[in-house]
Amino acid sequence: MIRWLKDLLQSNLVADAPASGRSQPPAPPPSVRALPGETLAKQLALVIDLNVCVGCHACVTSCKQWNTSGSAGPLADLNAYGANPTGTFFNRVQTYEAGTFPGTDTIHFPKSCLHCEDPPCVPVCPTGASYKRKEDGIVLVDYDKCIGCKYCAWACPYGARELDEERQVMTKCTLCVDRIYDDQLPKEDRKPACVKACPTGARLFGDVKDPDSEVSKAIRERGGYALMPEWETQPANQYLPRRVTPAKES
Amino acid sequence: MHPAFSILFFTTLAGTGQGLLVLMALALLLGVPMASGFVLAAIGLAQLLLLAGLAASFLHLGHKMRAWRAVLMWRTSWMSREVILLPAFIALVALWWLALAGGGSVGNVGNVGTGALGTVWLPALVVLSALALWYCTAMIYACLRFIEEWAHPLTIVNFMLIGLSAGLVLGCALAALSGEQALLRATGPWAFTVTWLAWATRRLSLRRNSLLRHKSNLQSATGIRSERPVQKSMGMSAGSFNTREFFHGASAAALRHVRWGFQLLAFGLPVLLMGWGLVNAGAWPWLLAALMQAPGLLAERWLFFAQAKHPQNLYYQTVS
Numbered sequence: 179m180i181r182w183l184k185d186l187l188q189s190n191l192v193a194d195a196p197a198s199g200r201s202q203p204p205a206p207p208p209s210v211r212a213l214p215g216e217t218l219a220k221q222l223a224l225v226i227d228l229n230v231c232v233g234c235h236a237c238v239t240s241c242k243q244w245n246t247s248g249s250a251g252p253l254a255d256l257n258a259y260g261a262n263p264t265g266t267f268f269n270r271v272q273t274y275e276a277g278t279f280p281g282t283d284t285i286h287f288p289k290s291c292l293h294c295e296d297p298p299c300v301p302v303c304p305t306g307a308s309y310k311r312k313e314d315g316i317v318l319v320d321y322d323k324c325i326g327c328k329y330c331a332w333a334c335p336y337g338a339r340e341l342d343e344e345r346q347v348m349t350k351c352t353l354c355v356d357r358i359y360d361d362q363l364p365k366e367d368r369k370p371a372c373v374k375a376c377p378t379g380a381r382l383f384g385d386v387k388d389p390d391s392e393v394s395k396a397i398r399e400r401g402g403y404a405l406m407p408e409w410e411t412q413p414a415n416q417y418l419p420r421r422v423t424p425a426k427e428s
Numbered sequence: 429m430h431p432a433f434s435i436l437f438f439t440t441l442a443g444t445g446q447g448l449l450v451l452m453a454l455a456l457l458l459g460v461p462m463a464s465g466f467v468l469a470a471i472g473l474a475q476l477l478l479l480a481g482l483a484a485s486f487l488h489l490g491h492k493m494r495a496w497r498a499v500l501m502w503r504t505s506w507m508s509r510e511v512i513l514l515p516a517f518i519a520l521v522a523l524w525w526l527a528l529a530g531g532g533s534v535g536n537v538g539n540v541g542t543g544a545l546g547t548v549w550l551p552a553l554v555v556l557s558a559l560a561l562w563y564c565t566a567m568i569y570a571c572l573r574f575i576e577e578w579a580h581p582l583t584i585v586n587f588m589l590i591g592l593s594a595g596l597v598l599g600c601a602l603a604a605l606s607g608e609q610a611l612l613r614a615t616g617p618w619a620f621t622v623t624w625l626a627w628a629t630r631r632l633s634l635r636r637n638s639l640l641r642h643k644s645n646l647q648s649a650t651g652i653r654s655e656r657p658v659q660k661s662m663g664m665s666a667g668s669f670n671t672r673e674f675f676h677g678a679s680a681a682a683l684r685h686v687r688w689g690f691q692l693l694a695f696g697l698p699v700l701l702m703g704w705g706l707v708n709a710g711a712w713p714w715l716l717a718a719l720m721q722a723p724g725l726l727a728e729r730w731l732f733f734a735q736a737k738h739p740q741n742l743y744y745q746t747v748s
Contacts, residue, residue, distance in 0.1 A: 335739040
């Protein structure tokens with residue numbers, strides 16, 4: 179409690195202080211976290227390459243297809259043929275535009291659970307239905323324990339969790355946990371459905387704690403970044419920024 | 429955030445019940461002379477408010493039969509702590525009521541329940557538990573660091589002071605109606621003062637919210653380093669859980685009206701009426717103050733939710 183109050187007061191003081199001169203290096207900002215989460219040896223994650231994502235939504239539909247067909251029950255679609263269809267999805271592709279005409283950039287931006295290393299959604303869950311696996315860092319919901327109070331969704335700054343309106347439990351990306359460890363599948367298929375479906379290879383999957391993995395190399399070499407670093411949730415999923423490809427001189 | 433009526437009713441009803449119980453407990457501890465029938469009725473009413481609040485909280489759950497599971501994570505979750513404390517508090521109040529009723533004294537003058545259990549130990553425990561319960565309820569909101577409107581000690585202060593004010597105003601109305609002049613004389617000035625205080629601290633949080641510069645913006649949310657990133661599509665044509673749960677859907681004008689309306693109903697008019705009641709003995713001002721305050725409290729809690737801007741809303745700005 180005291181620690182929490184100190185954190186709040188400190189962060190407020192820093193926010194209120196006027197911007198000082200740029201000459202001296204800025205002091206490291208005080209942590210917003212009273213108790214940082216533990217560090218795991220393995221952390222599976224997706225790395226999403228915004229440079230090649232074309233916004234085709236194949237990851238969205240393949241995710242829906244795989245996860246609505248699994249043993250956990252269907253992802254509800256309400257009013258599917260009506261004027262205002264709505265449904266549960268673990269993954270959404272959004273589109274942003276940046277810059278000013280004619281130098282505008284269209285950025286397609288897939289967003290799913292980021293499997294934070296310090297997930298704020300987990301400690302707030304009153305039942306323990308929301309948890310982070312020690313063995314691979316996947317954040318999961320035990321649908322049999324979830325009471326549908328929606329508190330974890332409030333506690334996620336990314337809006338990664340969606341309540342299934344039919345089952346009345348909180349749902350989210352599982353990194354296809356029922357697929358990546360399935361010995362019945364051929365080895366090349368033991369990847370999340372979205373990764374398999376992406377036609378441009380914009381989605382990489384692997385262990386971000388292994389420095390030699392494809393995802394770790396991509397983050398290192400391509401300047402991978404986390405979303406909303408200001409909340410210190412340490413998202414495991416990272417994004418690779420757009421690259422300027424100069425026009426070839428002929 | 430979308431204000432869910434289950435939570436609005438739960439927090440206002442339970443908060444008022446807690447406030448009324450704190451008033452009755454303190455009155456007994458300080459030996460304010462009251463008729464035993466009145467004491468039992470007031471505690472019974474507070475208990476009903478708590479039970480109604482508990483019922484309202486159940487309406488918020490998708491799986492009501494699994495609610496018992498919510499006691500498990502008390503080590504990390506403020507909601508779990510609240511879920512444990514609320515039924516325990518209700519049981520404590522029931523015990524207190526029984527101890528007082530079993531005391532069997534029919535007369536008045538502070539000896540409702542002759543034993544020290546009903547007049548000293550249980551009321552002291554009730555005051556402490558009520559404070560702890562307010563703290564847990566408020567921390568459910570105040571512990572979410574990125575909902576910056578909530579993540580502040582003022583949230584705790586306001587939940588406590590507003591609940592206390594509601595309980596005191598209701599207690600004064602009950603005392604005025606039942607002709608408990610001694611209780612009214614002792615409590616009236618406090619109801620007046622605490623309502624003023626609650627208004628002042630709530631205004632502080634309103635001021636803080638209006639000056640708040642949020643840490644997150646579309647650049648930090650997407651990592652797009654451009655000057656003016658604009659959303660062109662949120663990824664679906666109609667709504668989703670994200671657009672229903674985190675947006676209040678009311679116009680800016682409606683928010684402004686509620687902001688002034690709740691201050692008038694929950695604090696301004698009750699303070700005026702109670703001032704009138706203090707100088708001019710009569711039951712009407714107290715009764716009116718309580719009747720005015722009830723919808724004001726609901727409106728206050730509605731705005732508490734509506735004003736909270738969840739950072740996920742940055743991702744849901746444009747349908748298509």
